[in-house]
Amino acid sequence: MTIAQVIVDVPALGTDRVFDYGVPKKWEGIIRPGMRVAVPFGPRSIQGFVVDLKEDTDVEKLKDIKQPLDLAPVLNEELLNLGHWMAYETLSFKISVFHAMLPVAMKAKYEKIIRRTDNSAILLDDLFEGKQKISWKEAEKRNLLPALHKQIENGNAEVIYFVKDRARKKLKKAVRVNAGIEELEELLQTLPANAVNQIKLIQFLLNVSPDTIETSILVKEAEVPTAAINALIKKGVFSELLMEEYRDPYKHRDFERTEPLELTNDQREAMNPILQSINDDRHETFLLYGVTGSGKTEVYLQAIQEVIVQGKEAIVLVPEIALTPQMVERFKGRFGSDVAVLHSRLSIGEQYDEWRKVQRKEVKVVVGARSAVFAPFENLGIIIIDEEHESSYKQEETPRYHARDVAIKRGENHHCPVILGSATPSLESFARAQKGVYHLLCLSKRMNDRELPPVSVVDMREEMRTGNRSMFSTELFEKIKDRLDKGEQTVLFLNRRGHSTFIMCRDCGYVMQCPHCDISMTYHRSTNEMKCHYCGFQTTVPVECPECSSSHIRYFGMGTQKVEEELVKLIPEARVIRMDVDTTTRKGAHERILDHFQSGKADILLGTQMIAKGLDFPNITLVGVLSADTMLHLPDFRAAEKTFQLLTQVSGRAGRHELSGEVVVQTYTPEHYSIQLAALQDYQRFYNQEMTMRKIGSYPPYYYLALVTVTHDDLLQAVTVTEKISAFLQQNISKEAILLGPVASPIPKINDRYRYQCLIKYKREPNLLSSLRKVLEHYNKQTARDGFSVTIDINPYNMM
DNA sequence: AGCACGCCGACT
DNA sequence: GTCGGCGTGCTC
Numbered sequence: 082m083t084i085a086q087v088i089v090d091v092p093a094l095g096t097d098r099v100f101d102y103g104v105p106k107k108w109e110g111i112i113r114p115g116m117r118v119a120v121p122f123g124p125r126s127i128q129g130f131v132v133d134l135k136e137d138t139d140v141e142k143l144k145d146i147k148q149p150l151d152l153a154p155v156l157n158e159e160l161l162n163l164g165h166w167m168a169y170e171t172l173s174f175k176i177s178v179f180h181a182m183l184p185v186a187m188k189a190k191y192e193k194i195i196r197r198t199d200n201s202a203i204l205l206d207d208l209f210e211g212k213q214k215i216s217w218k219e220a221e222k223r224n225l226l227p228a229l230h231k232q233i234e235n236g237n238a239e240v241i242y243f244v245k246d247r248a249r250k251k252l253k254k255a256v257r258v259n260a261g262i263e264e265l266e267e268l269l270q271t272l273p274a275n276a277v278n279q280i281k282l283i284q285f286l287l288n289v290s291p292d293t294i295e296t297s298i299l300v301k302e303a304e305v306p307t308a309a310i311n312a313l314i315k316k317g318v319f320s321e322l323l324m325e326e327y328r329d330p331y332k333h334r335d336f337e338r339t340e341p342l343e344l345t346n347d348q349r350e351a352m353n354p355i356l357q358s359i360n361d362d363r364h365e366t367f368l369l370y371g372v373t374g375s376g377k378t379e380v381y382l383q384a385i386q387e388v389i390v391q392g393k394e395a396i397v398l399v400p401e402i403a404l405t406p407q408m409v410e411r412f413k414g415r416f417g418s419d420v421a422v423l424h425s426r427l428s429i430g431e432q433y434d435e436w437r438k439v440q441r442k443e444v445k446v447v448v449g450a451r452s453a454v455f456a457p458f459e460n461l462g463i464i465i466i467d468e469e470h471e472s473s474y475k476q477e478e479t480p481r482y483h484a485r486d487v488a489i490k491r492g493e494n495h496h497c498p499v500i501l502g503s504a505t506p507s508l509e510s511f512a513r514a515q516k517g518v519y520h521l522l523c524l525s526k527r528m529n530d531r532e533l534p535p536v537s538v539v540d541m542r543e544e545m546r547t548g549n550r551s552m553f554s555t556e557l558f559e560k561i562k563d564r565l566d567k568g569e570q571t572v573l574f575l576n577r578r579g580h581s582t583f584i585m586c587r588d589c590g591y592v593m594q595c596p597h598c599d600i601s602m603t604y605h606r607s608t609n610e611m612k613c614h615y616c617g618f619q620t621t622v623p624v625e626c627p628e629c630s631s632s633h634i635r636y637f638g639m640g641t642q643k644v645e646e647e648l649v650k651l652i653p654e655a656r657v658i659r660m661d662v663d664t665t666t667r668k669g670a671h672e673r674i675l676d677h678f679q680s681g682k683a684d685i686l687l688g689t690q691m692i693a694k695g696l697d698f699p700n701i702t703l704v705g706v707l708s709a710d711t712m713l714h715l716p717d718f719r720a721a722e723k724t725f726q727l728l729t730q731v732s733g734r735a736g737r738h739e740l741s742g743e744v745v746v747q748t749y750t751p752e753h754y755s756i757q758l759a760a761l762q763d764y765q766r767f768y769n770q771e772m773t774m775r776k777i778g779s780y781p782p783y784y785y786l787a788l789v790t791v792t793h794d795d796l797l798q799a800v801t802v803t804e805k806i807s808a809f810l811q812q813n814i815s816k817e818a819i820l821l822g823p824v825a826s827p828i829p830k831i832n833d834r835y836r837y838q839c840l841i842k843y844k845r846e847p848n849l850l851s852s853l854r855k856v857l858e859h860y861n862k863q864t865a866r867d868g869f870s871v872t873i874d875i876n877p878y879n880m881m
Numbered sequence: 882a883g884c885a886c887g888c889c890g891a892c893t
Numbered sequence: 894g895t896c897g898g899c900g901t902g903c904t905c
Contacts, residue, residue, distance in 0.1 A: 086905095090882090091882050091883080091904080093882060095902085096903095100904075100905040102905060121904095122883090122904055122905080123884060123903070124883085124884060124904090125904090127882095127883095142905070143905060
């Protein structure tokens with residue numbers, strides 16, 4: 082008897098292991114590891130993943146698999162092993178990891194129905210309204226459950242559990258030609274002369290002789306009505322079938338084909354070691370450090386070209402917000418239909434279809450956001466992570482994995498190179514490159530030898546002193562007007578959307594806080610409400626101060642909305658277009674805004690994060706950063722690094738082509754090294770300076786981190802448990818490790834739950850993972866009962 | 882995570 | 894005496 086080992090779809094500690102199931106005779110040889118199956122689990126029926134097959138089992142009350150949910154495995158052997166590894170490293174449940182590796186469409190939905198079994202019981206006619214079955218949801222709504230329960234107990238009705246697969250393929254009609262040439266010619270003779278369309282159709286078949294053809298295409302090309310096709314189906318010339326149709330998000334776009342460009346010396350030098358590694362089938366991690374506009378993408382493209390020539394496949398990861406049509410175009414332009422695109426702005430169906438293209442080996446290249454690192458290729462030749470320093474490569478929910486770590490693991494599995502590309506590498510990666518763990522490749526010159534644009538830092542405190550209280554310094558304002566006169570374009574960057582960040586009473590200093598979270602409420606002008614960005618709590622804008630009843634309530638902090646209003650007031654003739662989460666939620670909005678700006682229909686592009694990347698328009702000659710220090714003062718040891726990276730990125734948007742550009746950076750802390758060195762575009766010095774800071778603070782890359790967060794609705798309880806955990810961990814780590822805590826989380830309360838944490842800094846701690854696992858196991862019992870939640874984040878990016 | 886089982890108090 | 898409240902533990 083074949084036994085399948087199954088990971089069931091129950092994310093809990095007690096079920097995070099394999100369960101054995103019998104494979105029914107009729108599925109033997111069909112059910113294989115990596116397939117999803119429907120299995121009975123207790124009284125219900127749920128989804129599971131077969132991870133292995135074996136011949137016998139010790140389990141006595143063995144149940145059988147109900148049915149497979151896939152025709153072919155959705156996880157290959159490599160991905161299954163990768164899943165086990167990830168679950169171990171990130172302290173996650175295996176089932177959570179498997180779900181993270183697959184498109185959301187493959188996550189099952191469950192449904193229950195109640196069916197009557199005894200048709201003679203007249204009482205049931207009322208309950209079921211004469212029908213045979215009723216859905217659980219409806220029974221619940223109509224409050225029939227108590228009565229139905231009784232009937233279930235009496236054996237007059239039963240509950241049936243369904244596993245519903247959401248992975249629906251879109252199908253289209255097609256026909257297969259069964260008749261050979263002779264048969265067709267024979268038929269042509271016997272058809273009556275008035276069967277014009279059938280004759281036309283057969284002649285078409287004789288000319289083109291297709292094997293299988295989509296019905297709608299046949300109608301168009303043979304110029305016959307469907308009736309003619311139906312007639313031939315009846316005569317047995319065709320048999321009908323359904324073909325899978327891909328929901329192609331780029332269906333209506335033509336991509337202009339591009340040819341490889343001549344490489345610069347720099348690029349060729351960077352290219353050689355990569356090619357070497359590809360040719361030797363050898364895993365190596367490269368850090369491609371290239372200033373903005375130095376042509377990293379062309380290096381990626383040509384490396385991929387080589388990989389494809391060798392019959393292998395490529396994964397390219399790009400940060401979600403940089404995954405613009407412009408970016409996709411570069412890859413589709415070079416590799417055409419060999420490219421699949423995966424990111425969260427696609428619909429669930431589109432994501433599924435793009436993934437299917439990979440599974441069916443119909444593409445060679447995947448360009449996608451974080452989760453594309455799991456693309457089910459079997460013969461990977463290269464993995465590229467562009468903008469490797471981006472924090473969006475770290476997933477902030479379980480499984481809390483970093484795409485960089487996963488990419489390197491897969492690179493090892495496939496003996497292929499991994500390329501990390503950035504103009505501002507993360508300190509972690511650059512440090513590894515310095516140590517020789519990664520192979521450092523440099524592109525130090527911009528393409529077509531354009532100088533990096535000069536950056537001028539404006540001290541906004543000085544502006545204040547001279548009486549300028551607007552959000553634009555005199556220098557920036559003058560320069561914007563100058564560009565307007567010249568018909569050149571300006572990009573204004575502000576890392577904050579919305580209108581004002583908070584409101585404060587000018588008389589007593591009262592700042593409105595969320596009653597459920599320790600965070601100030603944000604003013605939203607469009608709805609004229611105060612909103613909490615953490616729990617979604619909303620309330621009206623106070624007309625007078627709740628503390629001192631003063632009416633001097635003022636709006637502080639600026640968001641993109643407010644800047645837009647100001648701009649329109651100050652320079653009415655300027656055509657401003659705003660780009661942030663609020664204006665890009667609708668599908669395709671992203672693309673429309675950029676097209677609009679590119680075609681010169683706007684003078685000023687005002688936006689957040691998302692305009693910092695990839696934007697490459699020839700007419701941009703001025704970049705303004707309205708407030709460089711918005712993220713500098715966050716309680717985050719990476720604040721300086723993030724500021725430096727962002728400023729460098731934004732600056733890189735100016736003067737990339739014939740026209741030279743310049744950058745104006747407004748700040749209240751012009752003396753800070755991250756702003757100074759970003760203005761000088763001096764990564765190396767920033768790296769040295771910041772490394773010193775990290776060494777002093779015992780932070781990465783000198784130390785690894787593990788963050789344990791405990792939440793509870795009672796403050797004291799949260800503190801007590803965090804103390805116990807800290808004490809336990811203190812005893813189980815070496816002297817070299819540093820344990821901080823318990824301390825309140827940077828946001829001490831979210832959603833009425835208090836948050837306490839303890840942070841472990843360590844260099845080498847082989848037993849840490851198992852100690853942390855013990856913490857989870859021990860407190861999990863309390864977790865459910867007493868309302869605790871304990872989460873562990875290995876190498877966190879977000880300390881909140 | 883569900884769901885059943887089982888042990889306690891409040892009621893027809 | 895029974896209904897139903899939720900704490901406990903299991904699911905191949």
